[in-house]
Structures are given as structure tokens and as C-alpha cells.
Amino acid sequence: MLKRFFPILDWLPNYKKEYLQGDFSAGLTVGIMLIPQGMAYALIAGLPPVYGLYAALVPNLVYALTGSSRKLAVGPVALDSLIVASGLAAxxxxTTQEYIAMALFLALFVGLFQLAMGFFKMGFLANFLSRPVVSGFTSAAALVIAVSQLKYILGLDIRALGTLETVVEIGQKVSETNFLDLGIGVAAIVLILFFKWLHKKLPAAMLVVVLSIFGIYFFTEQIGQVSLVGDIPKGLPSFFLHKGDSMQWVSAFPIALTLAFISFAEAMTMAKAVEEKSNEYYTDANQELRALGFSNIVGSFFQSYSANAGLSRTAVNVNEGAKTGLSSIVSAIVVGLTLLFLTPIFSFLPRAVLGAIILVAIYGLIDFKLPVELFKQRKDEFVLLALTFLTTLLIGITQGIIFGVVFSLVLLVNRISRPHIAVLGRIKGTDYFRNVERFEEEAESFPNILILRFDAQLFFGNKDYFKRQLLYQIKKKQPGLEYVILNAEAINYIDSSAIASLHQIIGELRGQGIQFLIAGAIGPTRDIFYSSGLIEILGQENLFVRTQEAVDYCKSLKTKNSIQQKIALQSKTKMNM
Structure with missing residues (x-):
């Protein structure tokens, strides 16, 4: 039982000596990455840089104990930081202290949501974030983050909160650009790209941070006025007691719910990708929710804002050979040692360098390929992506993901309310029945028989569409139509509204002298025929195993043999009656 909630009890006793080198190397590299990234992402969240280091410490340790994925690297991330900033800005x-306290309280709230979702086994909710929604949301969020960092690159004092307002204010103040900040920012971007080009495993961001600190420390007088990070508190985070009131809970509710949902979806997408690549362990979605929940709850009491798995850090973790959660423990130790001994050095770090690190990092979040593919192949999903992108970019981060999910559900409802319906014909010389529109030359039809296949469950949302299409095809087939055969192989469920509609359809067709037959119904559907009483209206003689048997019956009134009769009418409901 304990292993279920603390997976470390599973991998630690079975730890192998050969894992140590990979875990230590990955942990050290990710720890070095976390230092500049953590401070940069804290700026996105509107927090002092040290809170990014706090978010890289305790949540990382807690996740190493509780996470079912052994290779995710947990800490502050750009997208979640932006959601925090946009939510708290609203x-x-x-005061700054109120802002910080609310950010920490929000982490607690997010953790409680994730923990509750994990215990109630709601990991499946991540499935409601479709690929177009994730792509549109992430790409727009990347642009929002980029705009938010321009003030550091340009050295401008920007007070606007919204993306468009920020762009307008930057345009108005562009003449006030601090060219020293701009030069440092551009140089940092060029150097990061150069180091990445030189060798992919080089800690490019950390190297640029070190170079810029040395440059500022030794040449401050020559450089002049540069916007610096400033004093960073030394030491590990102290215990923080939340003082949230009822109004804070109400205000934070929509932000926390959105953040809990988004961060889990991000983490689970990465965890599954890593699991499939390594094939060394199983990732439990519900335990991931609980692990992230524990990490954020415990972290919030030690001055951490909302933490999550980072894509770039996880990729480095995997590439460096991490095998277990020990790599996360090592990376947390690196961050802890930095907080204990090195924070005074980082006070010389230019904010423009942190902005440059963010701009390079978020470029990879912009998806250029998928919109082009969807525009060529799936126009409806392209519209979904575009709507999510524009809503996120122009209205807000929280609204973007909410509207994205709503747009997805609208698209889903539209699809299931108008499913594919095919008129079938028999392929000449065989007993195969296929769509006559796809096999115009090969398929033969019968003047007195209409064979229709309905490719979805039949329920209140599509029963009227089914009836309209059925009556339309009957009208096309008349006069001379005597039989309608419904191929029900793809129908796995029929609700009470659809059952009532079938009652009506069967009665109307009989009034026109047309017999209604059903072929290929699977077991659960046959159970519904019996439990709902539809079988009495339809008649047992009109239920067939295969379409060919139904056609034979219509052509010669050939009765079913005992095996066909048994299979066609088998039902658990019937057996229990």
C-alpha cells in the first residue's frame, strides 16, 4: 500500500550500482539548469527571483519520493508561471508582500485540487485537452511570455498587464530604451544559441549567467546603469504559514483549478512520452496527480509557488542517463547549496540575461508544423487551434484554456450528433457489404432492400439525425421498398430516447408496409433490446447475426437455423429473465 503512494519504496530497494553515474550526472546538469531557469521563471510569475529557487527545491524533493515517473524534473515552469502572473494580476x-503571499497560497490551493483529483481517480480528465487545443494554447502562451520579457530586454518600466496593452506601452516608450540592457540581452541570446550549436549538452544558460555576472562585477563602472536582479536572500526557505481567508479561496478558485488541470496535463504528457521511450516502468496518472499535489502543498509551506515538470529539464534528465528519482534529489541538493552559499553572487545578474534565457527557452513551445498540417487535412481542428490561440493571446491565459476545452467539446458534440451513415451494397461474388459510394462499380444493391450502417452509438443527441437520414434514404429508394436492414455492428449503446425513437420508426415503417430488421448487433446492444422491450416491437425473427443472413431472409424468407437463432438472440438480460 505504501509503495502505491511512495514509489521510492519500490525503486530504492532495487537500486543498482550502474544507475548511480547516470543519476548523478543528470541531477547535476538539471540542478545547474534550474538555477537560471528558476530565477527567470519567477520573473514571469511577477515574483522576486529567489522564489524560483525555492520552487526548484522542496517540490523537487517531494516529487522524488512520490512520483511514479522516475525521470520527470519538477520545478518552476514558464507556462505555469504565466498563469500565476495573469491570475494574480487580475x-x-x-502590495508586493500580498502578491507573494497569494502566489504561495495559490500553490497550496493547486496542490489540494491535484491531490483530491488523484484520490478520486480523475486522471482521465487530461484526455479532454486535445492536441489542437494544447498546441494553440501553448503557442499563444509562448508569445505572451515573450512579450512580457521585452521590458527586461529593452530596459523599460512597463506597467501594463495585458498582452496588447503591453505591446502598445512598449511602442509608446520605445524611445526610452536602455541600450545597455538591450545589448546585454541580444548578446545573451546569441551566446546561448552559440553554446547550444557548439554542443547540445553544454549548460548554455548557466554559462551565459556566469559570464554576465563576471562582466557586471568587474566592469560595473565602465558599463554604467544596467538593470540587475539585486539582493537575493541567502539560506534555505523558512516555514511559511498561510493566512488565507474565505475571499481569497473564492478569488483563487478559478486560477487554481485551471493551473491544476493544465500542469497535470503537461506533466502527464511528458511522463507518458518518457515512459514509452524507456519502457522501464509504468506511470500511474492518478499517482502523478497525487505526487504533484503533495509537491505543491508541501512546497507552499516553504515559500514555493506552483511547480510542475519542465519539458527541457526532463529532456536533459533523460539524455543524461537518469534512471530513478535520485537524479531529482541531486538536482535539489545543487539548488540548496546555491541558496546556502551562492546567492550574493547572483545579485550582479542582469535582468536582461534572464529575459534572454526565457525567450530562447519558449521558442521551442511555438508549434509551427501542426497548424499547417491541420489546415491541409482537418479544417475543423485548424479552426479549433486558431480559436484557442487567439483567445489565449487576446483575452487571457485562463480564458484560453477554458474556451479551448469548450471548443473541443462543441466539436465533439457536433461530430457525435452527425455521425457517419453509409448505404451498403454487396460486393459482387462475395458476402461482403460495403459503402456503395466507395464501391460504386463493385457493389450491387437490391431494389426492395435498403441496407443502412450507422457508425456511432445511438442516443438523444443523434437520434433525430438518424431518423432524418433514414427517411431520406427510404424516400430515394421508393417505390418498391419492402425491407430496411440496419447494420448495427458499430452501435455499442442505445439510450432510452433513441429506443423510443426506434419504437416510432418501426411503427411508421410497418404502416407503410416496410419491414425493419437489425443485423450484427453486439452483445451489450442486444441486452438493451431486451431490457427496454424493443425486441417485442422489433420481433425476434427480425434480429440477425450477419447482414447476409438478413438479406437472404428478405429475398426468400429463409429462416434462421438453430445456431443462427441462438447467436442472434443471445442476451444476458434474456438469460436473467
Missing amino acids: MKLA
Whole structure:
């Protein structure tokens, strides 16, 4: 039981000596990455840089104990930081201390949501984030993040909150650009790209941070006025006691719910990708929710804002040979040592360098390929992606993901309310029945028989569409139509509204002298025929195993043999009656 909630109890006793080198190397590399990334992402969240280091410490350790994925690297991430910033900005908190306290309270709230979702086994909810929604949301969020960092690159004092407002204010103040900040920012971007080009495994961001700190430390007087990170508190985070009131819970509810949902979807997507690549362990979606929940709850009491698995850090973790959660423990130790001994050095770090690190990192979040593919192949999903992208970019981060999910559900409802319906014909010389539109020359039809296949469950949302299409095809086939055969192989469920509609359809057709037959119904569907009483209206003689048997019956009134009769009418409901 304990292993279920603390997977470390599973991998630690079975730890192999050969894992140590990969875990240590990955942990050290990710720890070095976390230092500049953590401070940069804290700026996105509107927090002092040290809170990014706090978010890289305790949540990382807790996840190493509780996460079912052994290779995810947990800490602050750009997208979640942006959601925190946009959510808290809308609350218009009066002071910096109130803002920080609310960010920490939000982490607690997010963790409680994730923990509850994990215990109630709601991991399946991540499935409602379709690929177009994720792509549109992430690409727009990347642009929002990029715009938010321009003020550091340009050295401008920008007070606007929204993306468009920020762009307008930057345009108005562009003449006030601090060219020293701009030069440092551009140089940092070029150097990061150069180091990445030189060798993929080089800690490019950390190297640029070190170079910029040395440059500022030794040449401050020559350089002049540069916007720096400033004093960073030294030491490990102290215990923080939340003082949230009822109004804070109400205000934070939509932000926390969105953040809990988004961060889990991000983490689970990465965890599954890593699991499939390594094939060394199983990732439990519900335990991942619980692990992220524990990480955020415990972290919030040690001054951490919302943490999640980072894509770039996880990729490095895997590439460096991480095998277990020990790599996360090593990376947390690196961050802890930095907080204990090195924070005074980082006070010389230019904010433009952190902005440059963010701009390079978020470029990979922009998906250029999928929109082009969808535009060529799936126009409806392209529209979904575009709507999510524009909503996120122009209205807001929270609204973007909410509208994206709503748009997805609308598209899903539209599809299932108008499913594919095919008129079938028999392929000449065989007993195969296929769509006559696809096999115009090979398929033969029968003047007095209409064979229809309905490729979805039949329920209240599509029963009227089914009836309209059925009556339309009957009208095309008349006069001379005597039989309608419904191929029900693809129908796995029929609800009470659809049953009532079938009652009506069968009665109307009989009034026109047309017999209604059903072929290929699977077991659960046959159970519904019996439990609903539809079998009495339809008649047992009109239920067939295969379409060919139904056609033979219509052509010569050939009765079913005992085996056909038994299979066609088999039902659990009937057996229990």
C-alpha cells in the first residue's frame, strides 16, 4: 500500500550500482539548469527571483519520493508561471508582500485540487485537452511570455498587464530604451544559441549567467546603469504559514483549478512520452496527480509557488542517463547549496540575461508544423487551434484554456450528433457489404432492400439525425421498398430516447408496409433490446447475426437455423429473465 503512494519504496530497494553515474550526472546538469531557469521563471510569475529557487527545491524533493515517473524534473515552469502572473494580476493585490503571499497560497490551493483529483481517480480528465487545443494554447502562451520579457530586454518600466496593452506601452516608450540592457540581452541570446550549436549538452544558460555576472562585477563602472536582479536572500526557505481567508479561496478558485488541470496535463504528457521511450516502468496518472499535489502543498509551506515538470529539464534528465528519482534529489541538493552559499553572487545578474534565457527557452513551445498540417487535412481542428490561440493571446491565459476545452467539446458534440451513415451494397461474388459510394462499380444493391450502417452509438443527441437520414434514404429508394436492414455492428449503446425513437420508426415503417430488421448487433446492444422491450416491437425473427443472413431472409424468407437463432438472440438480460 505504501509503495502505491511512495514509489521510492519500490525503486530504492532495487537500486543498482550502474544507475548511480547516470543519476548523478543528470541531477547535476538539471540542478545547474534550474538555477537560471528558476530565477527567470519567477520573473514571469511577477515574483522576486529567489522564489524560483525555492520552487526548484522542496517540490523537487517531494516529487522524488512520490512520483511514479522516475525521470520527470519538477520545478518552476514558464507556462505555469504565466498563469500565476495573469491570475494574480487580475486580483489587483495592493502590495508586493500580498502578491507573494497569494502566489504561495495559490500553490497550496493547486496542490489540494491535484491531490483530491488523484484520490478520486480523475486522471482521465487530461484526455479532454486535445492536441489542437494544447498546441494553440501553448503557442499563444509562448508569445505572451515573450512579450512580457521585452521590458527586461529593452530596459523599460512597463506597467501594463495585458498582452496588447503591453505591446502598445512598449511602442509608446520605445524611445526610452536602455541600450545597455538591450545589448546585454541580444548578446545573451546569441551566446546561448552559440553554446547550444557548439554542443547540445553544454549548460548554455548557466554559462551565459556566469559570464554576465563576471562582466557586471568587474566592469560595473565602465558599463554604467544596467538593470540587475539585486539582493537575493541567502539560506534555505523558512516555514511559511498561510493566512488565507474565505475571499481569497473564492478569488483563487478559478486560477487554481485551471493551473491544476493544465500542469497535470503537461506533466502527464511528458511522463507518458518518457515512459514509452524507456519502457522501464509504468506511470500511474492518478499517482502523478497525487505526487504533484503533495509537491505543491508541501512546497507552499516553504515559500514555493506552483511547480510542475519542465519539458527541457526532463529532456536533459533523460539524455543524461537518469534512471530513478535520485537524479531529482541531486538536482535539489545543487539548488540548496546555491541558496546556502551562492546567492550574493547572483545579485550582479542582469535582468536582461534572464529575459534572454526565457525567450530562447519558449521558442521551442511555438508549434509551427501542426497548424499547417491541420489546415491541409482537418479544417475543423485548424479552426479549433486558431480559436484557442487567439483567445489565449487576446483575452487571457485562463480564458484560453477554458474556451479551448469548450471548443473541443462543441466539436465533439457536433461530430457525435452527425455521425457517419453509409448505404451498403454487396460486393459482387462475395458476402461482403460495403459503402456503395466507395464501391460504386463493385457493389450491387437490391431494389426492395435498403441496407443502412450507422457508425456511432445511438442516443438523444443523434437520434433525430438518424431518423432524418433514414427517411431520406427510404424516400430515394421508393417505390418498391419492402425491407430496411440496419447494420448495427458499430452501435455499442442505445439510450432510452433513441429506443423510443426506434419504437416510432418501426411503427411508421410497418404502416407503410416496410419491414425493419437489425443485423450484427453486439452483445451489450442486444441486452438493451431486451431490457427496454424493443425486441417485442422489433420481433425476434427480425434480429440477425450477419447482414447476409438478413438479406437472404428478405429475398426468400429463409429462416434462421438453430445456431443462427441462438447467436442472434443471445442476451444476458434474456438469460436473467
